[in-house]
Amino acid sequence: MYHGWPWGASQLDWQIIRYxxxxxYKAEALIEIGExxxxxxxxxxxxxxxxxxxFYVKDFNDSA
Incomplete structure (x- = not known):
């Protein structure tokens, strides 16, 4: 078991972070500093x- 951040155990040579x-992160920082x-x-x-x-999330009640 790897101890530490979960993405540190990845076998990738680089990390993928969505835009x-x-x-x-920026929004959270702005809120934290009150600016x-x-x-x-x-x-x-x-x-x-x-x-x-x-495209993937249109209606939770529609099973299609």
Missing amino acids: ADFLL DLDEASAIINQIRQCAMNS
């Missing part, structure tokens, strides 16, 4: 909008 994760909460909110809403319009 959305970077945006969330430009409007920008942080806009970043979060941008990610939500992208997820809402995703």
Whole structure:
């Protein structure tokens, strides 16, 4: 068992981080320092909008 961060046990030579994760890191940092909460909110809403319009997630009640 590898002790430490879970992605440290990867067999990849490089780590994959989604662009959305970077945006969330930025939004979280802006919120934590209390600076430009409007920008942080806009970043979060941008990610939500992208997820809402995703091909994969259209309707949870539709089994197709």
